[in-house]
Amino acid sequence: MHPDLAFAIRRRGGVFTVADARRAGYRPDEVRAAVGSGAWYRLRRGIYVTAQTWAEATDDRSRHVLHALATLTALGPGPVLSHTSAARFHGFLLPRGVDTDVRLTHPDQWRTGPGYRITAATLTADDVLRAGALSVTSAARTLVDCAREWDPADAVVAMDAALHAERVRRRDLVATVMAQSHWLGIGGAARAVQLTDGRAESPLETRGRLGLLAAGFRSFESQVELHGPAGFVARLDGWLDDLGVAVEFDGFVKYADPRDQRTPAEVAWDEKRREDLIRDLDVPVVRIVQADLPRLERPIRRLDELRTRPLPGPRRYRIVRTPEPGSDDGDAAA
Structure with missing residues (x-):
C-alpha cells in the first residue's frame, strides 16, 4: 500500500475515500480492481476499508464504528456520534432489536439519510469527548439520550451495568438529566436514573x-x-x-x-x-x-x-x- 494512502487511513480512523486513493496515485482501473477482488470493502459510496480491517472488526461494536467513520467522512465535520451509536462505542448494553442506523447529534441539523439520522440538540464541552478520529457523546450524555427513547427497563439495565463497571457516575447522570429538563422524553430518563442500582451484577x-x-x-x-x-x-x-x-x-x-x-x-x-x-x-x-x-x-x-x-x-x-x-x-x- 502506498504510504500516502496508509497515512490517510490512519488519519480517518481506518476508512478511506476514492479521492484519498487517487491522491496517492491509484488509477481508476486499480481502484476498480481492488474493489472487485475484495481487497477493499465498500462501506458507503466512494468510502472503503481494507479487507484486513474489515476482517479484524469481528464484533457488532467494531463494525458499527467503521460504518460511523464512513458516514462522518461522507458528511464532513460537525456531527457527533450519539444515542445508540455512542452506546455501541462505549460498550453499553443495548436492547434486543435496536436499529443499526448511525446516530449523530449536531447543534443545528436535524435530518436523515441512507443509514444515518442526525438529531439537532445542544452539545456542551462536557457532553463530548474525542476518541481518535471520532467525536462521541460522553458516557452520561449517551445513557440519558438513549433513556429518553428506550423502554424504561432497557434504560435501567444499561445504566446499572455502566454504574457497576464504574463507566459512569450517578452524579453525572443526574446532572445530565437536569441539563435536559425540558427535552422530549426526559421524564422517562429521570425515572430510569432514579431506579438505577450499580450493585446489580447482571x-x-x-x-x-x-x-x-x-x-x-x-x-x-x-x-x-x-x-x-x-x-x-x-x-x-x-x-x-x-x-x-x-x-x-x-x-x-x-x-x-x-x-x-x-x-x-x-x-x-x-x-x-x-x-x-x-x-x-x-x-x-x-x-x-x-x-x-x-x-x-x-x-x-x-x-x-x-x-x-x-x-x-x-x-x-x-x-x-x-x-x-x-x-x-x-x-x-x-
Missing part, C-alpha cells in the same frame, strides 16, 4: 429487582452480606429486610460455563452448601431465573406465602450493606 438482577418493586416489595436491597454468629456466611444477590428473605438471581451460564476452573457439578454443590448455611439462620431463599421474567408470578407467589409465615424469633444474623460502585459512601452496616 441484567437478570436488574429486571428482577424492577419486577419486585413493581409488585410492591419496596424493601429490596442489592448485594448485601449475611453474617451469622460465627461471622460471614454469604453475599446475597438481594435482600427483603421486612420479610427477612434472601433473593437469589440464578443464571444458567453460572452452571454451564463456570468460572475459576470449577466443573458444573462443583458449582451446583457449592451453591447447595451455601444455601444450606443461609437457611440454617432461618433465612428463606427465593430464586429468580430468566424464565420468571417479566411478571415474576412464581417468585411473587412464594414471597406472598412467606409474608404470612410466623416469625422464627429474634434474628440470629446481621446484614452488612455494600456501597454502590463509584459512590462516595463509606461502608454501611445494620
Whole structure:
C-alpha cells in the first residue's frame, strides 16, 4: 500500500475515500480492481476499508464504528456520534432489536439519510469527548439520550451495568438529566436514573429487582452480606429486610460455563452448601431465573406465602450493606 494512502487511513480512523486513493496515485482501473477482488470493502459510496480491517472488526461494536467513520467522512465535520451509536462505542448494553442506523447529534441539523439520522440538540464541552478520529457523546450524555427513547427497563439495565463497571457516575447522570429538563422524553430518563442500582451484577438482577418493586416489595436491597454468629456466611444477590428473605438471581451460564476452573457439578454443590448455611439462620431463599421474567408470578407467589409465615424469633444474623460502585459512601452496616 502506498504510504500516502496508509497515512490517510490512519488519519480517518481506518476508512478511506476514492479521492484519498487517487491522491496517492491509484488509477481508476486499480481502484476498480481492488474493489472487485475484495481487497477493499465498500462501506458507503466512494468510502472503503481494507479487507484486513474489515476482517479484524469481528464484533457488532467494531463494525458499527467503521460504518460511523464512513458516514462522518461522507458528511464532513460537525456531527457527533450519539444515542445508540455512542452506546455501541462505549460498550453499553443495548436492547434486543435496536436499529443499526448511525446516530449523530449536531447543534443545528436535524435530518436523515441512507443509514444515518442526525438529531439537532445542544452539545456542551462536557457532553463530548474525542476518541481518535471520532467525536462521541460522553458516557452520561449517551445513557440519558438513549433513556429518553428506550423502554424504561432497557434504560435501567444499561445504566446499572455502566454504574457497576464504574463507566459512569450517578452524579453525572443526574446532572445530565437536569441539563435536559425540558427535552422530549426526559421524564422517562429521570425515572430510569432514579431506579438505577450499580450493585446489580447482571441484567437478570436488574429486571428482577424492577419486577419486585413493581409488585410492591419496596424493601429490596442489592448485594448485601449475611453474617451469622460465627461471622460471614454469604453475599446475597438481594435482600427483603421486612420479610427477612434472601433473593437469589440464578443464571444458567453460572452452571454451564463456570468460572475459576470449577466443573458444573462443583458449582451446583457449592451453591447447595451455601444455601444450606443461609437457611440454617432461618433465612428463606427465593430464586429468580430468566424464565420468571417479566411478571415474576412464581417468585411473587412464594414471597406472598412467606409474608404470612410466623416469625422464627429474634434474628440470629446481621446484614452488612455494600456501597454502590463509584459512590462516595463509606461502608454501611445494620
